[in-house]
Amino acid sequence: MPGPPGPLYLLTAGQALELLQNNAITVEKYARSLLQRINERDGTVKAWVHLDRQQVLEQSKTLDHIPQGQRGPLHGIAVGVKDVINTKDMPTQFGSPLYEGHQLGSDASTVAILRAAGALILGKTTTTEVSVTNSGPDTTSPHAPNRTPGGSSCGSAAALPAYQVPLSLGSQTGGSLIRPASFTRVFAMKPTHNVISPEGQKMVSPTFDTFGVMARSIEDLQLVADIFGLQDGNADDPQSATDIPLSDLSVAVVKSPMRHRAGPGTINAIKKAAAILKKSGCNVEEAVFPSSSSFPDEESLRRMQKVSMAGEARVAFLREYRIDKTKLDSSICKLVENSDNITHQEQAQALDTYGNLRAVADSSAAKYSVILTPSAVDEAPLGLHDMGSAAMNTLWTGLHMPVINIPAFVGAHGMPIEVSLVAGRFHDQGLIRVAKALSGPVVEEGG
Template structure:
């Protein structure tokens, strides 16, 4: 049986289109059929227009082969705080209802020029800057959050409604939805991809995030965005038997009630799998100077930079802005002095070369993505405590799916590496995903309409 093309990865469908075995129009129709079947339950999209999608698909189909880019036909969802010239960008805010920026953000412009089909805008929390969930639901259980702030992007890729999606990360806004929706997620090295055209909350922290259902797709995007290491890794991933992995729980393991049973199981099982593949494992604790990093990041940098980030909306329409974001401008929630902000900048900057040296001792360091399975309810997007330190340190992170809770809900783990070692981290992730991914697929809740031939996520 031939499964609908929306269940294939971007890499697979690009190859089929190049071989003349699939059209972009058919690919778009298969994705739209999935959207129509599942939108009432998942609600991943803030804006989608079938006529526009099909018009763009035909434009791509009509391009002669010699003018087609390496992303030709890839289906891309864009978080609705990233500008698109032909689709509204509304930020989940009444202030920007119907707003049409008329210009692509830099990451969108790159992908459009290389042949991607910009499919629609995905739900975000307000300005991607609060923990209050938008309408989107978890792909595996509509009673649960898909995570956030990149809520719709994680749900759409997890539910096979698009192949690739853009998120952003200020704390754990990309990695957390990746774990909750059982997909691959990457936070590249900070500022390795242009943020021009994104609504910025924290200029020091915000990073474009990438979602996919395979590491090959993430590598395709890394190529498109020129994420090239000074010493690129071999084309074939290094065998696990020649790899050494560091394992660190970080200070966050020991706070807020401790880890969940599913996190403990995933963490320990992942080590057993790597050891059985011949890899070496070294467990270590982060030095104590890293313990306060989340506090410094959250209270000092985010709150301090939020004073400037939301000032335009505040002075133009205070009552259209949530109290949480207005409190940043008013400096009321945490009362951050400029000296406190400078302290955070200087202390975290001093730790970045130290952590590069620590991470550089290993092929990758394994650490939790989330405290546990996606929480029930849409009021909160979940806990970002395991991600925020790595975001502040600017290092690349790749969330790898593969495990499940007793409730059949997904949980993944994160690989991290030194700054600007994105290619090496992806290569190592591919080798790790080949043994982790699918480990608990039998336990996972099966998505409605999912063919037996489709896997939840591919290495």
């Protein structure tokens, strides 16, 4: 089989996997191409907090020596890991000076599963401090070094369009996967809450925290979903078919409680996406979501989200606070000190309300093949110390619904503005298949 026409670092995970499986390239040769690309670009992008080149090459040589019949389904594919996810052979520092040089010596569940599948764990990508603060590392957007790539999964997002790695891992409490994916023009998936184990990942709010993945193609998201054994459990679902006629799909353009926060670029992106899908044969209609008069308004929803997350974060960071609060950002100290005076009664009510709303949201989502919604408020802000708002993401995170970012549009300054597709809980594979069908015309015509 002939080798690729261009540099190996340009390959998606699926493309690289095909070459590796057919022995057209070695893992070492592939790894060297990625390392060279990182050497060329990371002085500006600054996506990596830990990367040991010698360790990467040793890993790659070990993988090359595995007999063909014993190689895993992800053999040799490089993966970047957000630095809040434990890795046995690399430091995990949580973006915090309190954890400088910290190495637990064991893999998070997600990393262990990927290693068992043959993945090459390339290094640790930057994050904001313990995934909470809205500023932090000097990671830049590969599209414009004077703009943020978003956070908190900033390095995982920035490394992909810089062609430094084909897959990266992240986490989302509010919008930490989908917003950076929108700012950097990559595919990303936040699965249904807890369909992938968060064991070994630094927690902020267990009710919201969700592991996720970023990639440069929808096919690569499918590849990772299969590695993690995601199943919808409904073989009769028409969306389980490999090829879905667009005329069979219904798309709800939702009016969520947060719709008033959308900027002009995002409003335009949603309109364009809806028009493209309608022209392509989909049944597209506007819908209030969820379709229930009992659903909270914007102000009530924002308060409920804040109470739920802050109440749990207070417990999550007590350890760090007690060890040395002087090494923590003041915003984290305020969470532990409960500076907003959140009561247990208010927290219990917020969590109970969210629990009830999930069934309402699933019922509304079941009326359509997919929901179309913004991925971010607008383009990435100027500067590196405001990573943008999670206003367009937190609703879906709290409802535990799977979300996929589709990279397709640009704003007034030529920066990416993307759209999200959402489905009901535990319809992750169905969402990927629908996203695969819809992303074709949207990406092709998006601009």
